Amino acid sequence: MDAESVLIFVLAAIAVVAVVRWVAGRTGLPAAALLPLVGIGYALLPGPNVTLDPHIILTFVLPPLLYSAALDSSMLAIRRNLRTVVSLSVVLVLLTALLIGTGFAWFVTGATLAAGIAVGAAVAPPDPVAALAVGRRVGLPPRIITVVQGEGLLNDATALTILSVAVAAATGGGFSAPAAFGQFLIAAAGGAAVGAAVAFVVRLLSRPLSGDPMLANAVSLGTPFTAYLLAERFHVSGVLAVVVAGLIVGHHAPRAATGAGRLQTSAVWRLVDFLLEGLVFLLIGQQLPEVLRGLAAYKIGTIVVAVAITAGVVLLLRPLWLLLTLLVPDALQARRSGAPVAREDLVRWTVRDVVVLSWAGTRGVISLGAVFTLPLVTETGAPFPARDLLVFCAFVVVLVTLVGQGLTFAPIVRALGLRADGNDQARLRNEARSASVEAALDALDELEEQEHDDISVSVIETMREQLQTRLSRYRDRIDLLRDNEDVTGPPVSPQYEAALHVRRVALDAQRNEFLRWRDAGWLPDDGLRVLERELDHEERLLPDRPTRR
Template structure:
């Protein structure tokens, strides 16, 4: 494909991503599902198309997306819900793979158990991007967001390890339960070790280079370093990326300056936006390739395989969640969740519908080789590709489009008042700590020259503390809806108006030749930071 054509496709993809994001904001529909439909529409039109390269996706797309998601996760929250996360990301993935494999061996003509398990491993791990995007927008409770995010971070390593074992069995290397279990344990333990090692290296690098640009470069390189070391060590590179991201994200507030953190976060938001958009467009464009391979199969075989694959994915997840919540307390502690906090029926329903599949499923199924070690074609590879694509399409578009209405229907939302109260209590505690530090500095005889500054800063802090206390008093009697605060809203409007007036004056001075552009950028950056610090309503 000519370079100019590739550039045109990339620019068209960026335009589609931006337009779809705008459409999603106005309609409330999830952008991933809309982009997938756009990709399908483009795929059926004449013209150049892009086929999925699994090595390219696994090396250059999956690591940064997983790493960014891990940075945005809470290590402590995942640890509090670790049993439920493991139940979904390990045990449910294994159960899905085995059930699909058994179903293929029993009901699909000519299919083998190993080939079915390979498909099951590929379609088992949910991709939480669409569910999380909708969940955050509609205000899902933090615990459910943690479960969806934690499952999505850890299930890929389980699925890819299972897939490699199943492919080895199908290509003639044989299958041994003991060998498979040993490979999984080694891959998981090695991935965790590599991730922690990379996180330690990043901590050292942050102490050595503190400027924002260098830290950005280190941050962008980290997921690829973790993945490559993991793969070269023949352990789970995916798990190494996730563990490194969780550890680095947890340690970041202690080792990264504010300026660096603002820049790094902005860069990763852009990376996520573009990569996720490209991925979902790419998923839709695989339709012609997938359908083309079905010519050699009977309609009945395709229908049975499709119904079996989609059925297991849609039915097993809610069944698993229900059963694990009904287990006796000792068993549920080990399999289905934290013993002290069961999932409610509404939470089970929402979590069941959050199992959308995505690019990891297609990338995984495309890694299945064309031929076995004996030179024979891999059994039913084209049928497996179709079933995997169909599962992605049904869950991503079907569940993705209906997830927000379902959440609204069951009325499962985070308590906005509780969250606002928690934030303002934390703000008050932080200001009191700052006042205590000022008191220590004031008593220091060497700080005599700073007394006037201390008085000024104390007055500002006390004003902030009074404002937070007023906010807490207002929230004290609120139920689930944050009450309006006219003085607070008026203050926000005044601050924005003042900043806008300052910006207009700086532009007037620049246009009149009284302020160079370099000076304008410095002063404009100061105004931008002041504007960003203004909280939205209700915070």
Template sequence: MSHEETLLLGLGAIAVIVVVHWITGKTGLPAAVLLTIAGITYAYLPGDNIELEPDLILTFILPPLLYNAALDSSLLDIRRNMRTVISLSVALVIATAVLVGLGFSLFVTGVTLAAGIALGAAVAPPDPVAALAVGRKAGLPTNLVTLIQGEGLLNDATALTILLVASDVATGEEHFSVKATVGEFVLVAAGGVLVGWAVAYAVRFLRVLRADPLSANAVSLATPLAAYSLAEWGHVSGVLAVVVAGLIIGHDTPRYATGASRLQTSAVWRLIDFLLEGVVFLLIGQQMRTVLEGLRAYDTSTIVIAVSVTLGVVLLLRPLWLVLTQLLPRSLHTRLGGQDDEQDPELPAGRRREMSLSGRESAVLSWAGTRGVITLAAVYSLPADFPNRNLLAFCAFAVVLVTLIGQGLTFAPLVKWLGLRANQTDKARLRNEARSAAVRAALNRLDDIQLEQHDNIENEAMETMRRQLQIRLDRYRHRLNALEQADSPEPPPSPQYEAALMVRQAVIDAEREELLRWRDAGRLDDENLRVLNRELDHEELVLPQRPKS
């Protein structure tokens, strides 16, 4: 493929991603599903198809996606829900790999247990991107978002480790040993955690550079690639290294980065995430023709049995696993005289222990198991002479299509039908309580400054700031009173707040139009216009797109 063709292909991919994003905004359909269908369509157009390169995916696409997801996750929430996260991201992945392997060895002629386990490892880890994109729009409760995020961050490392061991056994490079496998898994995982921790604390020491927005962006973009490369060089889990680094750095960012750095870095990562996710789902669809062409050596019955075994384990084991790991521990805990955390609502949100999932929550979580590019990248990373590689690739592709399209299209309706939405009133109440506490801290700091430097600061400046803070505090208290009296999960409307937003937006628009008139009349040069316009942009940035509490 020539440079011109590559350039046109890249521009075409960006155009498709942008159009699909627009369609998603208008229709509410999942972008992942539409992009996958677009990829399938492209695969059957005349011309060269794009082959999925596993090394490219695992080295340059997966680390940035995982890192950005980790930055947006909560280290405290994941740690608080660690039992369920580990159950889904480690134990369930292992169980899926083993059951798929057993199913293939028993029912699919000519496929060994090790080859089946390799396929099971590839199809075991869900890709949370599609589920979270839909779930957030549907107002999924925070605890389920945390579990989906935590599982998606950690399960890839488990799956890739199992895949590596199973691949070596299937190709005769080593003999299987439970003790050796467990030891290798623990070593690889612990090494990945250690590398991620080291990279995160190295970035912390670079906080002098992180004060500058451009330097902060450069450091942030390099961090996932550095963590992954160092871990792979040390033959430990690069995926875990990236995730751990992202979780720690995301937790530290509010303390060690400036506001300007956070705004710019966040904007850059949103763009990268938007484009990489789009490319990933396009690549998934484009593999259909290649995968189907590799099935010519197999009879129909073998293909049907292999796909049925794989899909059966993937679709049925997850809900069964959630029932066994959530309902049984709760009943045993109650039987032993324990108390549910739900009986202690007075605990602060950040200190509550992990709660058991309800039946509705388990149902939604069981349907959030969409598979994605890591499944295809994993199965394509198997050696070219791997036994039954084409059959395994088709089974993996079938799982991706069924879960991505089937579950992706039905996930939002399921959430809506079950009535499982986050309590927006509680969220609004917590935000306003935190805002009030922050303003009170600012007023206290003003008093300290006035006592320490009363001769160097004008009283008028202090009083102006004090009045502004007091107005904000009064507004938050008024909103809190309204929220305390609300008996609906949706915050009560605030006409005064909505009117204030409308007025502030109108004022910013008027200021911007006047600056443009000055520029067009030759009274203001473009350099100064950009400076002044940036000030208005920052003011506009803090205004919500729709009224929120």
């Protein structure tokens, strides 16, 4: 394809992604599940198609997506749920790869244990994009969101390390369990060390660059690629380096970055996520012709058995593992405790939690990118064992989980009635707001005692009155939330909604007046942009939904 054709194709792809996102917003269906279906439809049409390049995916797409997800994650919340996160992102990934590898070695003609472990490692890590998009929309409890986020951040490093070891064994490099375990530890520890070092440098740069949001954004965009490439140069886990760097930088960003920098960085990464996620999910569906091309050499029975083993282990092992690692330990702990403690204080996880976490195991582009990295031939020159069949199995698992589970995730969550306590979350936010205003009032008192010559008492009093008004509003809101603890979701405040309506009417009137001045030639466009930016920041402070403030 020439440059003009490539540009047309990219613009068409962006247009498709935008339309699908609009449809997803109107229907409530996840775009990550709809885009592969659109990609399959395009792949079946005559004309040029795009073949997924695994090295481009792993080098240019995976690092920014992981880094953005890490920036939005909570390092403290992941630490609190570290046992569950490690259980899913390390142990479950390893078990999935081993079980699929064993099944291929026993029941699939032409496949070897190493080749089966390779495809098992490729399909083992869930891609939580679709599940998180739906989960946030339907209001999943924070503990489930945290586990899904943490698992999605860490499992790729485990899977790709297992994949590299399995490929080395399958291509003639031999396999040693102690050596493989040592390689995994070195890759993980080295990747974490590189990520921490990159985060340290970024934190050093954040202070001097905080006054220029453009430079801060440039550093932010370059950070995931720097961490990934540096780790790969040292032959350690680039994925884990990106994740660790993102978690550390995101944890310290509230102290290091300015308000303008945070707003701009957040907007930039939202756009990056939108474009990259949309394009890669669209590419998944377009791989159908490439995947089907190599299946002619296999019998139907062999294909059915291979797909059944891969999909069966992926779909059945996850809920079983969650049952054994979450429900059983809590039940045993509750049985051993003789104190008359309420059941909800003893059992942290419920059957509903396990069902939702099980259904959140959607696979995505990482699985396809990983399986496409399987070499065509071994070191001896022989074809890689059952490569085309392995690629097809991975493709089927991605479609089954991404489309099947992705489209049904929201109805299942609603049917289970598993929602976060919006009342409690709103009360916590308003208590934090009240505490921040009280801290500001204390700072004003200290400022007044210092008797600065350049600060008049009237200025301090004006600010104190504004803060007292705000504090009174927050405290009234807290009292309203406490009086309605049994109500599902935060209670509706007619006075607050009326105040919001009045503020929006006033902002619209100001914006229209600025435009009238500009159109009359009294206000230049650069002045209009400055004044519009002021109104935009005021409007951004208003909640989208008053009942969820």
